[in-house]
Amino acid sequence: xxxxxxxxxxxxxxxxxxxxxxxxxxxxxxxxxxxxxxxxxxxxxxxxxxxxxxxxxxxxxxxxxxxxxxxxxxxxxxxxxxxxxxxxxxxxxxxxxxxxxxxxxxxxxxxxxxxxxxxxxxxxxxxxxxxxxxxxxxxxxxxxxxxxxxxxxxxxxxxxxxxxxxxxxxxx
Amino acid sequence: xxxxxxxxxxxxxxxxxxxxxxxxxxxxxxxxxxxxxxxxxxxxxxxxxxxxxxxxxxxxxxxxxxxxxxxxxxxxxxxxxxxxxxxxxxxxxxxxxxxxxxxxxxxxxxxxxxxxxxxxxxxxxxxxxxxxxxxxxxxxxxxxxxxxxxxxxxxxxxxxxxxxxxxxxxxxxxxxxxxxxxxxxxxxxxxxxxxxxxxxxxxxxxxxxxxxxxxxxxxxxxxxxxxxxxxxxxxxxxxxxxxxxxxxxxxxxxxxxxxxxxxxxxxxxxxxxxxxxxxxxxxxxxxxxxxxxxxxxxxxxxxxxxxxxxxxxxxxxxxxxxxxxxxxxxxxxxxxxxxxxxxxxxxxxxxxxxxxxxxxxxxxxxxxxxxxxxxxxxxxxxxxxxxxxxxxxxxxxxxxxxxxxxxxxxxxxxxxxxxxxxxxxxxxxxxxxxxx
Numbered sequence: 159x160x161x162x163x164x165x166x167x168x169x170x171x172x173x174x175x176x177x178x179x180x181x182x183x184x185x186x187x188x189x190x191x192x193x194x195x196x197x198x199x200x201x202x203x204x205x206x207x208x209x210x211x212x213x214x215x216x217x218x219x220x221x222x223x224x225x226x227x228x229x230x231x232x233x234x235x236x237x238x239x240x241x242x243x244x245x246x247x248x249x250x251x252x253x254x255x256x257x258x259x260x261x262x263x264x265x266x267x268x269x270x271x272x273x274x275x276x277x278x279x280x281x282x283x284x285x286x287x288x289x290x291x292x293x294x295x296x297x298x299x300x301x302x303x304x305x306x307x308x309x310x311x312x313x314x315x316x317x318x319x320x321x322x323x324x325x326x327x328x329x330x
Numbered sequence: 331x332x333x334x335x336x337x338x339x340x341x342x343x344x345x346x347x348x349x350x351x352x353x354x355x356x357x358x359x360x361x362x363x364x365x366x367x368x369x370x371x372x373x374x375x376x377x378x379x380x381x382x383x384x385x386x387x388x389x390x391x392x393x394x395x396x397x398x399x400x401x402x403x404x405x406x407x408x409x410x411x412x413x414x415x416x417x418x419x420x421x422x423x424x425x426x427x428x429x430x431x432x433x434x435x436x437x438x439x440x441x442x443x444x445x446x447x448x449x450x451x452x453x454x455x456x457x458x459x460x461x462x463x464x465x466x467x468x469x470x471x472x473x474x475x476x477x478x479x480x481x482x483x484x485x486x487x488x489x490x491x492x493x494x495x496x497x498x499x500x501x502x503x504x505x506x507x508x509x510x511x512x513x514x515x516x517x518x519x520x521x522x523x524x525x526x527x528x529x530x531x532x533x534x535x536x537x538x539x540x541x542x543x544x545x546x547x548x549x550x551x552x553x554x555x556x557x558x559x560x561x562x563x564x565x566x567x568x569x570x571x572x573x574x575x576x577x578x579x580x581x582x583x584x585x586x587x588x589x590x591x592x593x594x595x596x597x598x599x600x601x602x603x604x605x606x607x608x609x610x611x612x613x614x615x616x617x618x619x620x621x622x623x624x625x626x627x628x629x630x631x632x633x634x635x636x637x638x639x640x641x642x643x644x645x646x647x648x649x650x651x652x653x654x655x656x657x658x659x660x661x662x663x664x665x666x667x668x669x670x671x672x673x674x675x676x677x678x679x680x681x682x683x684x685x686x687x688x689x690x691x692x693x694x695x696x697x698x699x700x701x702x703x704x705x706x707x708x709x710x711x712x713x714x715x716x717x718x719x720x721x722x723x724x725x726x727x728x729x730x731x732x733x734x735x736x737x738x739x740x741x742x743x744x745x746x747x748x749x750x751x752x753x754x755x756x757x758x759x760x761x762x763x764x765x766x
Contacts, residue, residue: 229599255554262727265668265682265711266536266758267581268638268645270556271594271601271622274578278599297555298578298596302533307507307731309708 211252211324214245222280224318226263229275231283239280242322243287253327254289256280258298259305261314266300273298280320353430353452353459355399355488357720362745364401365487367394368408368429368453372446373415373436382444382469383437386476390433392520393480393494397721398746400487403429415447424453431459433483442468446475450483459486473522474765481764493716494519497762498723499537499546502526503735503755510755514548516563519716519761521751527566536581536712537561539762540588546760547582547591558582558593560608571606572613579604581624585652586632592616594624603637603654616654625669628652629676629696636660636670636679636696647681649696660698669712672696673719678742680713680722691724693742704744709733714761723750725757 207213214220220242222235231239246252258277260269277296285291306313355365372387374380394400405411409423415436424432435448447464451457463482465475474495481492502515502524511530514537517523527546528534535556537548546561550570556578558571571591573579582593588608595604603616603623617623621641628635629652636649642659645666650657661667665685672679676696683690683703689710694701709727716722720742727735735757737750750756 262709264684265625265645267594267624268622268640268668270535270578270580271596271624274596274601275599275622282599295555295576296578296599299533302510302535304508307733309729309731309733 208245209249214242214249214322214324218242218245220323221319221321223315224276224320226261226314226318227272229272229279231279236283239283240287243284243289246284246289246293246324247287250293251326252293252324254284254294255323255325256284256294256296257303257321257323258296259303259317259319259321260301261317262301262304262309263314264301266302269300270298273300276318276320280322284322352455352457353487357399357488357490364399365430366401366403366428367431367433368403368424368427369394369433370405370408370411372434372448373412375415375436375438376440379437379439379444382439382472386437386446386472386479387435389473389476389520390435390480390483393477394483396520396748397484398741400431403427415449419451419456421451421453421456424451429453431483431487433479435479439469444469444472444475446472446479448479448482450486473518477518490720491718491764493718493721493761493764495765496717497539497543497765498714498737498750498759499527499539499762500737500752500759501534501537501757502752503757504530507731507733512757514546514561515756516546517752519750524753527561527563536758536760538583538760540584541586541763542588543762543765545584545588547584547593549580549582556580558591560591572611581626583627585628586630592626592628592635594626603635605652614654616650617657627671627679629672630674631676636672638668638670645684647679647698660694660696661701662698663701671713671715673715674717675719678719680715682711682713682724691722691740693722702744704740704742705738705747710738712758714759716761717764723759723761725759727757 218241219238222238256277258273260272281294281296304317306316369391372383374383391402407427410420430453432451432453438445445466449462450459452459465478477495480494484492496519497516498519499516501512503510503512505511512534513530514527514534516525533551535549537546548559549556550559557573558579559568561568578596580594582591590607592605594601601622601624603626605614605616619641621639623639626635626637633652634649635652638645639648645668646659647661647667647670648657648659665683667681667683669682670679678693680693683692688706690703691705691710691713692703707726708729711725713722713724721739723739725735726738727733734755737756737759740747
């Protein structure tokens with residue numbers, strides 16, 4: 159691998175971790191990135207590499223969507239989560255934080271509680287598929303972090319989501 | 331001719347009858363016509379106090395006019411203007427322009443000290459309402475002195491406590507909808523003197539003043555998870571309410587004595603209401619149902635808690651004992667009800683209602699009767715009561731990608747909807763007590 163390619167991957171890894179880790183944990187990937195040997199082992203590799211975070215986020219899918227005021231998992235959501243569980247069991251260095259979100263139709267407090275329900279529904283499903291419970295934490299953002307900003311169903315449906323954010327770390 | 335005489339007699343009789351009744355504006359749903367008052371500029375009694383005197387007069391007028399209950403008679407209509415504070419009142423001149431109340435005042439500045447004195451007169455009975463009062467303080471506190479004068483005038487004319495010398499804590503918002511920066515801020519009730527209490531490095535939500543205004547409870551994401559902080563307003567020092575890992579805490583509110591906090595705790599996806607004693611640190615669980623229980627608010631006597639729950643399938647309002655236990659549902663109208671807040675008088679509960687794609691701020695009696703919707707918009711939420719229980723402030727968010735949030739106030743009769751001026755976006759107001 160050329161230095162230029164390594165550098166390109168490194169930048170890609172930084173950009174990816176910046177957008178997936180939502181600055182919650184001190185980004186553990188960032189530490190490894192200064193270590194050349196570490197890059198060789200945990201770099202993103204080709205997008206097709208099934209052990210890459212990129213694969214998790216884009217090919218398996220890092221999020222599931224919900225119906226209005228609901229936290230039940232659709233068959234489609236369950237199939238995405240089965241893939242997430244499989245990936246997490248293969249890549250046991252990774253921890254997951256599940257972010258529950260709501261659309262703007264609803265009061266702030268209720269949406270925080272609803273987001274907690276959604277995040278927990280995802281957590282329960284991953285655990286039922288065999289992921290260790292101590293690798294998963296949940297957080298609700300209620301309606302505080304919408305992804306799409308219009309005020310109609312085309313945006314609301316994207317905002318009613320639970321996103322599984324993965325990062326390398328030690329279990330608590 | 332006879333008809334004219336009858337008319338004249340009727341007018342005379344009405345005037346006499348009026349003259350015998352002391353001036354009193356009864357705050358009922360029926361008050362539609364604002365009471366006209368005359369407010370000659372406060373006299374500047376020392377050299378260099380003209381500017382402060384002018385500013386104070388202006389704020390007194392704004393406070394009274396802002397209620398929607400009073401109307402200021404323009405100075406151009408005045409027949410005479412007193413030359414000094416001690417001049418006798420020319421009642422006939424004020425009656426002639428139909429001023430019902432007359433407010434006279436004077437301001438003196440000595441060094442960094444300012445003193446304001448005022449008297450209120452019932453023009454038609456030709457008598458003073460209450461006794462003259464004087465406030466003294468430092469010049470930088472002139473706005474508070476103006477608010478105190480207006481509070482006294484409001485109180486003497488309506489018989490109700492005022493609310494102008496009070497502060498509001500809120501969330502100041504900047505940035506686009508999908509990357510909004512939020513920080514806690516506190517301001518005078520009218521939007522003046524904004525001060526920031528936190529930076530915008532993390533999400534902060536729904537601040538709540540303590541009953542005496544010394545502390546603020548709010549929800550912060552500084553740990554990465556929603557947790558409740560107690561912030562000391564004067565030192566800006568803050569402390570986190572103890573929460574176990576895996577728990578999310580939000581929607582806090584103080585008890586009347588400021589020693590207890592009730593809030594929501596989400597654990598394993600289930601949200602219930604808890605109470606923490608700030609002195610002993612003891613946590614008590616007040617609800618345990620698989621449904622969402624949130625947005626608790628104490629009754630003024632501390633014996634009961636109103637909250638929202640979706641245990642029936644949709645968000646509705648319930649009241650339970652302050653120690654938990656059986657709850658009785660009080661909301662039965664169409665739609666969803668949330669964020670109940672008990673009025674400081676104890677007689678009403680303000681709430682957010684969501685129905686047919688619209689949001690409303692409303693009030694109902696504590697048994698759920700006499701529901702009255704005060705506002706309607708794309709998104710109104712989070713009512714908070716003025717310390718006298720006559721006015722409600724809330725957040726209003728506009729629709730669409732460019733939607734922004736701002737603060738509004740409305741009288742509990744549903745009249746006098748007004749935008750509260752803030753430097754940028756604003757949400758989640760909590761109205762503090764009348765200051766001493």
